Amino acid sequence: MYKTEEEFLKNYNPKDYDQLSMTSDILLLSISSEKQENYRKINEKKLSILLVKRNEFPYKDKWCLPGGFLNPNTETLEDTAKRILKKEVNLENIYMEQLYTYDNVNRDPRCRVVSTSFIALVDKNKITDKINPNASWFNMEFITDNDKNIKINLDNGSVSFKIECKKSIDAASRSVKYELTKNDFIAFDHPLIIFNGIERVRNKIEYTDLVFYMMPKYFTLGELQKVYEAILNKKLLEPAFRRTIASKVKKTNYVQTGEGHRPSVLFTYKKG
Amino acid sequence: MYKTEEEFLKNYNPKDYDQLSMTSDILLLSISSEKQENYRKINEKKLSILLVKRNEFPYKDKWCLPGGFLNPNTETLEDTAKRILKKEVNLENIYMEQLYTYDNVNRDPRCRVVSTSFIALVDKNKITDKINPNASWFNMEFITDNDKNIKINLDNGSVSFKIECKKSIDAASRSVKYELTKNDFIAFDHPLIIFNGIERVRNKIEYTDLVFYMMPKYFTLGELQKVYEAILNKKLLEPAFRRTIASKVKKTNYVQTGEGHRPSVLFTYKKG
């Protein structure tokens, strides 16, 4: 055929083959802090995610993860994700990691679309203005402690709905598969991305410092523990928690007062 | 614009937007067993990977991972990977998991190609005939114990070459990045896939049963330990290894004899 690579490349036309579109979808996670009626009680912590209400076909009026099409000429998938986040919540330089690539043949009714998903973590307090009016934070509540049937309630203050799935774990590879059993409000296969992303974060906060991307600069160990508990959806023992977290935090000279109980020392994240 | 989703979809033409091509690349791993001169010595175990010699542009005459273009109309990326494996090594129903999606804008000189990579594990003994003549198993040798600069020697009996990289670990997320420092023989960004894949397998054999996909039906605990050591690139203590592996294996009534030392009991994989 061709004698040199240059010659080959000059004659190569990608349009001779079937092509496809790709999107980046972002699971943006943060922590909500809900004031309690009882002044003594500590603020409740919940994991929350950003959803966007679609005002175009397909899945018009359903909620979905922020996402958008890759520009194949200029962008990496992470570039796309960053561009979308900038647009939706006006945020830059936040933590992001690739989650998984979703590629069911019929996952998008428009055409063949393969989507690479990303997990992004942020301290919600940093987001103040210029959030897309169609975007909204939903607090997550894990309804079941059951490890097989996972029920999640999503609530943004005015809308509330549930997604449910059956989780199965392959014995040998420990890889997790989710079979969606309930979903009336979320578009595409995005519920699966949510389930998988939470799984990833749950695993990783046990052996990484990922939580701190969602924490404010100063926090108490009690708050930090509540955040762990919200993500893992289980109670932790205080002494054990403090022992294991000790190497990751640094005590400050500040304390948090005015709360009807012994004031707690404020800590910051200690790298390394 | 459109009043119904059907109407919208009828008028939607993906060709109005820039599209791209995708490939699946497969890191097929197995274990080699090398006879020693000394009849008493146990067979040496090495991790080995399948590479294919390219006989077309681009990267003509270089080696690469088995891979191929996704057919966007019919296939998932895993379907593509399976089709390729069937073609290259005539194997079906082997273990496979998605590794990572590689999407540098210029990673392929032909056009924009995003590649999703898969890890596949197999017991090499099952592969006997009908292997693609351009494909070849390369034994891997980790030259440095250094955790930052990773040097891997690849050898298929007639060709031998090295790939090297600098590994850096993000403190907070524990995510690993590789910067390629030496590679003269492997096409595309496939060395990165190799480094990442080995990392994944190393992590996962510690808490999953993945090794057994690469083991024959019957094996001794000594062999199994050698396999772990080959993958992890470090010596393990025997009593500790046996304690931890105990729940995953089942003793049989067979022993392996004829080897100049106390015969060892043959074990099989025990699920659950």
Place this chain on the structure above:
DNA sequence: TGAATAGTGTCTGTGAGACAATATTAT
């Protein structure tokens, strides 16, 4: 004063690291 959280002490059991000792084979 008391409700509520903050923070510390310590006992126990599990499991990995380390080293030692014994067992069995082909040449």
Place this chain on the structure above:
DNA sequence: ATAATATTGTCTCACAGACACTATTCA
């Protein structure tokens, strides 16, 4: 007999789970 591996015993140390105890604040 010996080299080489197979297999088991056991001591120690680190660390998580569990529970108990003390400290401090504001209404």
